[in-house]
Structure formats: C-alpha cells, structure tokens
Amino acid sequence: MELQASLFFLILIFLLYLLFSLLIKPKLWCNCEICSAYLTLSWSKQFKNLCDWYTHLLKNSPSKTIHIHVLRNTITANPENIEYMLKTKFHNFPKGKPFSIILGDFLGRGIFNVDGDSWKFQKNMASMELGKTSICCYVFDIINCEIKTRLVPLLSKQDQVLDLQDVFKRFSFDVICWFSFGIDPSCLELSLPMSKLAMAFDLASKLSAERAMNVSPLVWKIKRALNLGSEKELKRAIERINLLAKEVISQRHIIISFLLAGRDTVASGLTSLFWLLSKHSNVVSAIKQEADRIIGENKELTSFDQMKELNYLQATVYESMRLYLPIQFDSKFCQNDDVLPDGSILKKGTRVTYHPYAMGRIEEIWGEDCLEFKPERWLKHDGIFFPQNPFKYPIFQAGFRVCLGKEMALLEMKMVTLSLIRRFQIELLTPPSPDQHPRFLPGLTATFSDGLPVLVRNIQPQP
Numbered sequence: 162m163e164l165q166a167s168l169f170f171l172i173l174i175f176l177l178y179l180l181f182s183l184l185i186k187p188k189l190w191c192n193c194e195i196c197s198a199y200l201t202l203s204w205s206k207q208f209k210n211l212c213d214w215y216t217h218l219l220k221n222s223p224s225k226t227i228h229i230h231v232l233r234n235t236i237t238a239n240p241e242n243i244e245y246m247l248k249t250k251f252h253n254f255p256k257g258k259p260f261s262i263i264l265g266d267f268l269g270r271g272i273f274n275v276d277g278d279s280w281k282f283q284k285n286m287a288s289m290e291l292g293k294t295s296i297c298c299y300v301f302d303i304i305n306c307e308i309k310t311r312l313v314p315l316l317s318k319q320d321q322v323l324d325l326q327d328v329f330k331r332f333s334f335d336v337i338c339w340f341s342f343g344i345d346p347s348c349l350e351l352s353l354p355m356s357k358l359a360m361a362f363d364l365a366s367k368l369s370a371e372r373a374m375n376v377s378p379l380v381w382k383i384k385r386a387l388n389l390g391s392e393k394e395l396k397r398a399i400e401r402i403n404l405l406a407k408e409v410i411s412q413r414h415i416i417i418s419f420l421l422a423g424r425d426t427v428a429s430g431l432t433s434l435f436w437l438l439s440k441h442s443n444v445v446s447a448i449k450q451e452a453d454r455i456i457g458e459n460k461e462l463t464s465f466d467q468m469k470e471l472n473y474l475q476a477t478v479y480e481s482m483r484l485y486l487p488i489q490f491d492s493k494f495c496q497n498d499d500v501l502p503d504g505s506i507l508k509k510g511t512r513v514t515y516h517p518y519a520m521g522r523i524e525e526i527w528g529e530d531c532l533e534f535k536p537e538r539w540l541k542h543d544g545i546f547f548p549q550n551p552f553k554y555p556i557f558q559a560g561f562r563v564c565l566g567k568e569m570a571l572l573e574m575k576m577v578t579l580s581l582i583r584r585f586q587i588e589l590l591t592p593p594s595p596d597q598h599p600r601f602l603p604g605l606t607a608t609f610s611d612g613l614p615v616l617v618r619n620i621q622p623q624p
C-alpha cells in the first residue's frame with residue numbers, strides 16, 4: 162500500500178514536471194535539419210560515431226560553430242571561441258549545475274565536479290602536490306616499476322594474442338592507485354580477476370556518461386527516483402566504489418576524481434597511439450632510432466632527465482592525441498547571456514561544448530594534411546619539439562582549468578611506448594585497411610568498442 166502511494170506520488174511529480182517543461186522549454190522538438198537528424202538518429206546511417214557526424218557539421222560550418230537546439234547545446238571548434246570560454250570569460254562558463262548533477266552521485270564534490278571556491282581550494286591543494294619537483298621522479302619510479310615488473314613480463318610470455326586496451330586499463334589503474342593512495346590493486350596480474358574496484362569504476366563511469374545522452378534529464382531522474390534499470394545499477398556500483406575507497410581513505414571525493422582522471426584517459430591515449438603505430442612502421446623506426454641515439458642501443462631508460470631529450474617521441478604522442486584524443490569534447494554552461502567571438506549568441510543556461518576531436522580534422526586549423534598522422538608537424542627544423550597554441554589543441558583543456566595530470570600522463574604514455582616498441586613487435590590481429598576507423602563506445606573517455614586485439618612477439622636482443 163505504502164509502495165503504491167509513493168509510486169503514485171512520483172508519477173504525479175513526473176506529470177507536473179513534464180507540464181512545466183513544456184511551458185518553459187518549447188524546444189522539446191525542433192524541425193531543423195540537425196535536430197531532426199539527432200532525434201531520429203538518421204546521422205548513424207552515414208557515420209560510425211556521433212563525434213564523426215559533429216566533425217562533419219563543424220567542418221562545413223563557416224564559423225566552425227553549430228547549434229543543437231533540442232539539447233540547448235552550442236558546439237564549437239573555433240580556437241578563438243575556446244580561448245574566450247576557458248580564459249577571457251572563464252567565470253561566465255563554469256561546468257554548471259546540470260553537469261555536476263549528472264556526475265554528482267559518482268564523483269560527489271570532487272575537483273572534477275565543482276566550480277567556484279570549492280574548485281579553487283582543491284586545485285590549490287592538488288597543484289601544490291603535483292607541482293613539486295620531487296613528484297616527477299616519484300612518478301617516474303612508479304611507472305618504471307610497473308613496466309618492468311608487470312607489463313614487460315606479461316607481454317614476454319611467448320607469442321600471444323592480447324587485448325591491449327584491456328592491458329592499458331589495468332596498467333594505468335595500478336599506476337594511478339599507487340600514485341594517489343599508495344595501494345597496489347594488482348590489476349595487471351592477468352591471472353587475477355579485474356579488481357572489484359576497477360570493475361565498479363568502469364560501470365559507474367559508463368552509466369554516468371549515458372545520463373548525458375538523454376534529451377531530457379527527466380528520464381534518468383525519474384529512473385533514479387524509482388530506482389530502476391541503469392540507475393539502480395549505477396547506485397549499486399557507486400555503493401561498491403565508496404565502500405572500497407573508504408577502506409583506504411577518509412576523504413574519498415578528490416581521490417575518486419583522480420582515479421577517473423588518471424586511469425581511463427591514459428589507457429585511451431595509449432590504445433589509439435598503438436593503433437596508429439601499427440599502421441605507421443616509419444614512425445616506430447624513428448622512435449627507436451632516437452632512443453638508440455639518446456639512451457644507447459640495447460640500454461635501458463634510467464632517469465627522468467633522459468625523457469626530456471626524446472623530442473620525436475614527444476611529438477608522436479602529441480600527434481596521436483591530435484587525432485584520437487581521450488576526451489573528445491568538453492562542455493560548460495553559460496551563466497549569463499553572452500556572445501562568442503564568432504558572433505554566436507548564447508542565452509543564459511546554454512550548454513557550450515568545445516570539440517577538439519573535430520578540430521584535429523579541420524584544414525583551416527591544421528592544414529591540408531590534417532588527416533595524416535605526422536609527428537614531424539610538432540618539430541622545428543632542428544628536430545626540437547615545439548608546442549602549439551593550447552586553444553588550438555585543447556586536449557588537456559586550456560586556460561584556468563587545464564588538466565593537472567598532463568605531465569604525468571605524457572610521461573606515462575612515453576615510457577610505455579618506448580618500453581614496448583623496443584622490446585616487442587606488436588601487430589593488429591585484423592590487418593588495418595587505410596580507411597579503417599575505430600568505433601567508440603559512448604562514455605566519458607574514448608574507448609574502442611572492440612578493444613585492441615594484437616599479436617605480440619619478442620624482438621631480440623632486448624634492451
């Protein structure tokens with residue numbers, strides 16, 4: 162009886178909310194070409210991924226900005242707009258409530274999910290820790306140890322087929338857990354089942370991201386209120402994470418943000434990088450030649466300082482993420498009416514998304530060869546790496562809220578790449594065709610829907 166009454170009450174709230182939404186938001190449906198394609202999913206007949214369709218639209222837009230009215234979403238690939246949002250008018254483009262509500266159950270009030278004073282406080286604390294010089298050597302040692310004692314022995318077991326995406330996820334989870342709270346979840350021990358924490362984590366981030374795909378937040382909010390379907394699953398996964406995290410820490414939220422930030426992103430970056438390398442043996446040879454020159458033939462990497470001299474390797478990692486980046490787009494909410502530098506008018510409450518995945522494929526930004534994988538574009542004539550304007554390449558975001566783990570992520574990606582390509586020959590199980598392009602799962606970070614199955618062979622002699 163009590164259950165029936167509460168169900169009736171919830172349905173009543175739902176109907177009232179629906180009526181309210183219809184009255185104040187007349188844009189539940191829009192007949193413009195883009196909105197119709199979004200709502201009917203007709204874009205999926207021509208494009209493998211939503212990000213590819215957005216790229217197509219952004220490329221063809223003269224201002225490099227488009228509007229999805231039914232989502233109240235303005236999407237831009239225009240570097241001037243991005244500088245405006247992330248730096249010039251930073252205060253008018255917070256992450257905003259809709260985003261923090263979507264991720265609130267999972268991340269709580271962690272750094273990823275807050276604005277204002279709470280963000281400033283956590284950022285200062287985290288920057289103090291991550292900014293210490295000693296931290297680089299500490300990180301170098303953790304990564305080096307995980308590579309030598311787990312990653313290399315795992316791949317050395319004769320010729321074998323492995324899902325590299327899964328291996329990289331386990332690897333980066335071990336590293337970030339070790340770094341963040343000094344525990345070793347041993348995810349890379351393939352004989353052990355994936356840790357309960359890692360599995361609950363996967364599920365919670367997938368389900369949280371799926372919330373954002375609904376045209377109206379009402380859908381998931383009702384499911385959450387009634388504890389149904391995916392929302393019930395999400396609740397359980399979060400309970401599991403909290404329980405496991407509480408075992409090791411008392412202040413859980415900033416740590417959970419760090420796990421999310423540092424695990425899936427690095428694994429995603431490495432997966433795409435190895436996918437690209439398998440199609441570009443010239444780049445693999447150039448990385449090896451540079452390593453032989455700087456580190457010495459058949460010699461091991463010994464210090465953090467050696468990494469700084471590997472310009473071609475750095476260029477390769479940057480170039481890989483120009484095309485296949487871990488966080489394909491990122492959104493803010495416009496706090497007060499505003500106008501972007503390209504003239505786009507924004508009403509208060511509009512979601513504004515910048516789209517670095519599309520940017521990497523736009524000729525006006527990267528030149529006619531933008532679709533080619535060419536690390537050389539990051540090198541000066543003397544072979545020294547030079548960075549680009551961060552608003553043209555906002556892979557780690559840019560401006561005031563730039564990623565705090567950028568250096569750690571780059572170090573991890575470079576060390577893994579170097580160690581693996583000098584020791585192993587890694588081939589895709591299905592030989593790549595030139596126009597082959599991955600399909601991604603919907604989620605907060607880019608994940609190949611079929612993993613990255615590869616055949617691994619030892620190369621002799623080993624460094």
Ligand code: HEM
Pocket residue numbers: 272273284287418419422423424426427430486487488491492555556557558561562563564565566567569570571
């Ligand atoms: C290739 C790997 C990585 C990429 C592409 C990346 C990218 C990003 C991006 C785009 C953001 C902005 C997100 C937003 O505001 O919505 C961000 C923020 C952040 N990242 Fe990373 N990240 C990576 C690795 C890491 C690692 C390894 C750590 C931790 C050690 C980390 C820690 C953070 C933190 C704490 C923030 C929040 C900064 C703030 O809000 O002020 N990231 N990252």
